[in-house]
Amino acid sequence: MVSVLQVAGLTGGYNPRKPVLHDVSFQVEAGEMVGLIGLNGAGKSTTIKHILGLLTPQSGSVRVAEVTLAENSERYREAFAYVPESPVLYDELTVEEHLRLSGMAYAVKDSDYDRRVESLLRRYQMEPKRKAFAAHLSKGMRQKVMIMSALLAAPPLYIIDEPFLGLDPLGIRSLLDELEAVKSQGAAILMSSHILSTVEAYCDKFVVLHHGEVVAYGNLEQVLLAAGLEKGRGTLEEAFYRLVAGGAP
Numbered sequence: 001m002v003s004v005l006q007v008a009g010l011t012g013g014y015n016p017r018k019p020v021l022h023d024v025s026f027q028v029e030a031g032e033m034v035g036l037i038g039l040n041g042a043g044k045s046t047t048i049k050h051i052l053g054l055l056t057p058q059s060g061s062v063r064v065a066e067v068t069l070a071e072n073s074e075r076y077r078e079a080f081a082y083v084p085e086s087p088v089l090y091d092e093l094t095v096e097e098h099l100r101l102s103g104m105a106y107a108v109k110d111s112d113y114d115r116r117v118e119s120l121l122r123r124y125q126m127e128p129k130r131k132a133f134a135a136h137l138s139k140g141m142r143q144k145v146m147i148m149s150a151l152l153a154a155p156p157l158y159i160i161d162e163p164f165l166g167l168d169p170l171g172i173r174s175l176l177d178e179l180e181a182v183k184s185q186g187a188a189i190l191m192s193s194h195i196l197s198t199v200e201a202y203c204d205k206f207v208v209l210h211h212g213e214v215v216a217y218g219n220l221e222q223v224l225l226a227a228g229l230e231k232g233r234g235t236l237e238e239a240f241y242r243l244v245a246g247g248a249p
């Protein structure tokens with residue numbers, strides 16, 4: 001298996017004297033979806049900021065497509081698309097113009113571009129809004145533009161931060177179907193979310209963060225075990241509460 005994302009012994013945060021993350025390690029392989037879960041303030045966004053290259057590790061490393069940002073920034077940045085929790089769009093650009101920008105940034109071939117854009121607009125019920133300015137879109141529609149831009153790029157790694165908040169049920173279903181599809185084509189996905197039932201249903205592995213430390217990592221069986229629950233008995237949610245509420249033996 002190829003590790004598209006490898007976080008190894010990462011200690012970091014905003015202030016060198018007060019790290020938020022402590023020795024965080026996990027990886028996301030090609031064809032795998034990994035759920036990053038934890039309470040408010042556990043360090044999920046901080047981890048994601050390190051992966052995006054917005055923060056520098058105090059120790060340890062983050063590798064994307066087998067390189068660190070310092071080793072090869074171009075290869076590193078080209079290898080992932082990021083869908084933030086709050087959509088960041090240019091108000092004066094239309095939906096189509098955003099997709100065009102994303103296509104150019106990721107050098108999507110013209111032949112792929114038209115096919116992917118039409119299909120995305122249809123699947124996300126955004127055809128009637130293709131010429132609408134971002135400023136005139138609803139919150140969920142803005143989120144859809146971010147998601148469509150990422151899917152259009154078809155990168156090896158998707159980093160998705162709490163994607164379900166603004167989306168309607170159809171949008172959530174489309175996104176999950178889409179993530180399953182790109183995963184089966186070999187993409188790696190790191191998804192942070194508080195919706196544990198969805199995370200359990202769709203992710204292959206889980207990283208449970210608590211106070212900036214990984215308290216469990218692995219498939220459901222391994223997380224249940226870490227929480228002191230028997231194999232095959234219990235849900236991710238039960239394991240999570242034990243792990244973060246100190247209920248685990």
Ligand SMILES: Nc1ncnc2c1ncn2[C@@H]1O[C@H](COP(=O)(O)OP(=O)(O)OP(=O)(O)O)[C@@H](O)[C@H]1O
Pocket residue numbers: 014020038039040041042043044045046047
């Ligand atoms: N810009 C910042 N400067 C300093 N400290 C920060 C900053 N952003 C977050 N923190 C601190 O880092 C810790 C982890 O926060 P982080 O945002 O990573 O949590 P999270 O797991 O993403 O939480 P949530 O589920 O609420 O989004 C918290 O103690 C928080 O106060």
